[in-house]
Amino acid sequence: MEIRIKGLTRDYSSGGKGIRALDHIDLTIPANRIFTLLGPSGCGKTTLLRCIVGLESPDSGEIAIGDDVVFSRERNIFVPPEKRGLGMVFQTYAIWPHMTVFDNVAYPLKSRKVPMEEIRTRVARFLDFVQLTGFENRPSTKLSGGQQQRVALARALVAEPKVILFDEPLSNLDAKLREETRKELRSFLTRLKITAVYVTHDRVEALALSDRIAVMRAGGIIEVGDPKKIYFRSDSRFVADFIGRANLIKGKVVALEGAHGIIDTDIGAIAGLNNQNIAPGRNAMLCVRPEFIRLTTSGVTEGRNVFRGKVETLLFIGEAYEGEIRIGDTRITTTVPPTVDAVEGGDIQISFDADHCFLLPA
Numbered sequence: 271m272e273i274r275i276k277g278l279t280r281d282y283s284s285g286g287k288g289i290r291a292l293d294h295i296d297l298t299i300p301a302n303r304i305f306t307l308l309g310p311s312g313c314g315k316t317t318l319l320r321c322i323v324g325l326e327s328p329d330s331g332e333i334a335i336g337d338d339v340v341f342s343r344e345r346n347i348f349v350p351p352e353k354r355g356l357g358m359v360f361q362t363y364a365i366w367p368h369m370t371v372f373d374n375v376a377y378p379l380k381s382r383k384v385p386m387e388e389i390r391t392r393v394a395r396f397l398d399f400v401q402l403t404g405f406e407n408r409p410s411t412k413l414s415g416g417q418q419q420r421v422a423l424a425r426a427l428v429a430e431p432k433v434i435l436f437d438e439p440l441s442n443l444d445a446k447l448r449e450e451t452r453k454e455l456r457s458f459l460t461r462l463k464i465t466a467v468y469v470t471h472d473r474v475e476a477l478a479l480s481d482r483i484a485v486m487r488a489g490g491i492i493e494v495g496d497p498k499k500i501y502f503r504s505d506s507r508f509v510a511d512f513i514g515r516a517n518l519i520k521g522k523v524v525a526l527e528g529a530h531g532i533i534d535t536d537i538g539a540i541a542g543l544n545n546q547n548i549a550p551g552r553n554a555m556l557c558v559r560p561e562f563i564r565l566t567t568s569g570v571t572e573g574r575n576v577f578r579g580k581v582e583t584l585l586f587i588g589e590a591y592e593g594e595i596r597i598g599d600t601r602i603t604t605t606v607p608p609t610v611d612a613v614e615g616g617d618i619q620i621s622f623d624a625d626h627c628f629l630l631p632a
């Protein structure tokens with residue numbers, strides 16, 4: 271079910287000071303996809319989620335879920351949370367410690383007075399779905415963090431909501447379990463074909479899990495797109511920088527060549543995709559991600575986007591080194607595979623394709 275948000279504003283006051291947590295948000299969340307709200311702490315993600323659920327009453331705007339307007343300040347509509355047909359999974363799994371797995375999952379159905387026979391069938395179906403068949407009588411405290419999170423998911427799903435909302439549901443899990451649960455969750459949600467709205471400040475989680483991402487900053491939506499668009503061709507400097515490691519090199523566009531722009535920078539001319547049609551004469555930034563930079567210590571190649579510098583630092587990070595290369599006064603961060611014979615202080619040549627970097631407005 272699609273969610274449409276128009277002109278949503280939410281103001282708080284704290285210690286006599288006004289805080290605009292949401293600033294005229296317009297957003298369409300597509301049906302049956304995993305949609306993530308991503309942004310730094312305090313940007314308004316949780317507030318937006320709480321407005322959709324009905325735990326907050328916005329100061330202006332409108333929210334529609336499918337064909338139903340669930341909130342409109344102008345028309346004085348406020349549908350209470352329990353009537354919005356939503357399921358929710360929180361960071362602290364919020365499953366009841368004194369109940370068994372079965373009772374936890376059955377709870378939303380019992381409170382709606384669904385007949386016991388039907389409860390058994392539906393609980394069994396969703397425990398099977400989250401791969402917890404056989405755990406029915408286990409006290410919910412005697413489960414691992416990942417299993418508890420799956421109980422929370424089954425409990426949110428058992429009432430067959432139109433939309434399911436997640437607020438940082440994996441942040442209490444350790445790194446390895448978080449990765450596994452993330453994969454599992456993506457596969458569960460994709461199979462269910464349900465509209466999922468997911469809040470996180472973790473960019474890797476957002477990239478791995480989502481069909482679409484909305485990047486937020488200071489109460490506003492800066493950019494919406496699929497993970498590859500956001501990562502490889504973002505429209506704003508803030509998003510390019512927030513979503514992953516990025517070298518941002520300042521300069522001025524001096525020429526256009528088909529889909530590419532040529533930018534004159536401190537290290538020389540660089541060609542990059544000019545997705546936003548920045549005109550010659552305008553200041554711009556070239557964005558190139560570390561993993562797209564090729565390195566060699568032997569041989570010299572001439573050509574476009576080839577530069578020579580010195581290895582300033584090499585930091586071992588397990589699967590590779592993180593290298594800082596100095597070219598004049600400019601420092602470039604690169605991923606140095608263990609197969610490259612680089613040493614700190616040594617000469618190195620870097621190169622990257624014009625199709626693997628892009629221009630952004632300055």
Ligand code: ATP
Nearest residue numbers: 282283284289291310311312313314315316317471
């Ligand atoms: P985090 O990732 O840290 O949870 P967030 O992006 O979810 O952050 P919100 O919790 O939505 O951010 O908060 C947005 C802004 O509104 C912040 O400046 C926050 O301090 C403020 N805020 C949130 N709730 C309240 C409240 N009840 N009273 C006053 N200010 C609030």
